[in-house]
Amino acid sequence: MMGAQTTGDFLVVRVMQILIRLYNKEHLSKAELALEYGVSERTIQRDIMQRLESLPIAKDEFGRYYLKDTNLLKTSKDDLNKLAALFGLSSFPTRLSDDFINMLLSSPVSPLKSQNYEAVCNIDSFEILSKAIMEQKIIKAIHNEKARILKPYKLINHLGVWYLLATYNDEIRTFTMYKLKAIVVTNEKFIPDENVLKNIKEQKHFFATSLEEKEVVLEVNGFAREYFLYRKILANQEIISKDKDKLILSTKISLDEELLSTIWQFIPYVKILAPKELALKNENIIKEYLGYLKT
Structure with missing residues (x-):
């Protein structure tokens, strides 16, 4: 009953996610990537060694992949566009602006939290929220017809739906992205809470954490x-x-x-x-x- 995703969609988005994470200076385990994306370790190795072979990817002392040179921003944009064109995916991320892709790949803060695969989202809202996350700025928005002041941490795609992970009244919450209206990024910056960052890193689920399971x-x-x-x-x-x-x-x-x-x-x-x-x-x-x- 959900929109169909082709094999090409899953492939290109997986490779794009890996590419973005490498440019964000992450060290990636082949075994962990295989588990996260539901594919074999051989597939992950093929993604990195063949589909991203033009990039200077190396292994650290633990056998994890990392990018030796993260200053190849032009190459990264070209690779993203080539991958999208090759597999027929036109909605993400090729509609993102060049300035935004540069910011995405050069920022020390990644706005994305991988959740198996990405789906089409509102590109304008995606860019606005991603920039707010990377710049660590407080946002104002309407969600479920209620005004909110939020500290944004991550954008998560869960089961084909985009969510904003943010703190509201100092409580970590998820907000359905298509329900966020009148988004305004303020000039007020916030310092990310270390406990929230730890919670984001360790938890598998981020939905309605204040509700009883x-x-x-x-x-x-x-x-x-x-x-x-x-x-x-x-x-x-x-x-x-x-x-x-x-x-x-x-x-x-x-x-x-x-x-x-x-x-x-x-x-x-x-x-x-x-x-x-x-x-x-x-x-x-x-x-x-x-x-x-x-x-």
Whole structure:
């Protein structure tokens, strides 16, 4: 039920993310990248050694990849555009301005937090928020019809939806990007909270951290069984039981949409066993959607 992503989309975005992270002076582990992007270590090695072979990439004493020269800004823009054109991806990041790409690749602060793959977003808002993050400036915006004063830390793409990770009243929160209106970057700078930075680095989930988590039990069968078993589709999933036909697993969520947007990709092979109210909510959403298609 979500927009289809082609193999080329996943490939080019993965390589672009790796490229941007290298230019942000990160040292990248092949094993960690493979786990993060759900591909083999051989694929990651091919990304770096073949698709980015024109760049001066080396290994440190721990075998992690890093970029020896981070001053090749023109080369980086050219590489981004060539990759996008090669794989037919025109929405990210080729529509970003040259000035913004230069800033993105030269800033010591990365505005992005990788979450498997990127999806199309509002480019103007993306640039405004990214600059605010890199310049560590407080922003004002309307979210859910309420005025907010935010300290922005990261932009996260989660299950195809962009979110701004920011502190609001000194509490770390996520704000759905398309719901942010009237964004204004102030001239007031903030000093990033070290505890927030540590939390960002260590946590796998950043959604509704102030909300109580609830456990959800799923039944997974058919072709989806292999995906959930071997690729760990849900970051905190735990397998309760398994046989050759199906899996029973549990996961914890804070927002229903965190889970629903994932399992919709595997309909009809994933069923919500508990809690019953979430199963009913899911059923009603699907019925409403199917009714819309008939009109």
